[in-house]
Amino acid sequence: MVSKNQKVVSFSDIQAKTRNYKPINELEGKEILIKSIKFDVHSKYGEMAIVMLDDGNEYYTFSNVLIAQLKAILPYINEGNLIKATLKKVKRYLTLA
Numbered sequence: 001m002v003s004k005n006q007k008v009v010s011f012s013d014i015q016a017k018t019r020n021y022k023p024i025n026e027l028e029g030k031e032i033l034i035k036s037i038k039f040d041v042h043s044k045y046g047e048m049a050i051v052m053l054d055d056g057n058e059y060y061t062f063s064n065v066l067i068a069q070l071k072a073i074l075p076y077i078n079e080g081n082l083i084k085a086t087l088k089k090v091k092r093y094l095t096l097a
Contacts, residue, residue, distance in 0.1 A: 033054040
């Protein structure tokens with residue numbers, strides 16, 4: 001039974017967090033311009049980063065390696081800078097170069 005203080009969240013609402021974003025691995029090997037970065041927590045997969053490029057497209061990642069790199073460049077983004085980077089695969093991981 002649901003009490004008055006509890007909120008019922010549908011599974012489709014949880015999935016919608018990533019539905020509008022593309023996976024960042026689609027950008028492997030491409031040079032990108034990062035305009036903004038948001039961080040969120042997905043109920044099933046944990047911490048995620050959402051990266052908006054200068055063309056307006058948004059991409060998501062759950063990669064701890066990429067999230068750490070994105071957190072490191074966040075202060076530069078917050079100053080209004082665009083960050084130019086290339087998404088490269090190193091062994092099994094995607095990294096910014």
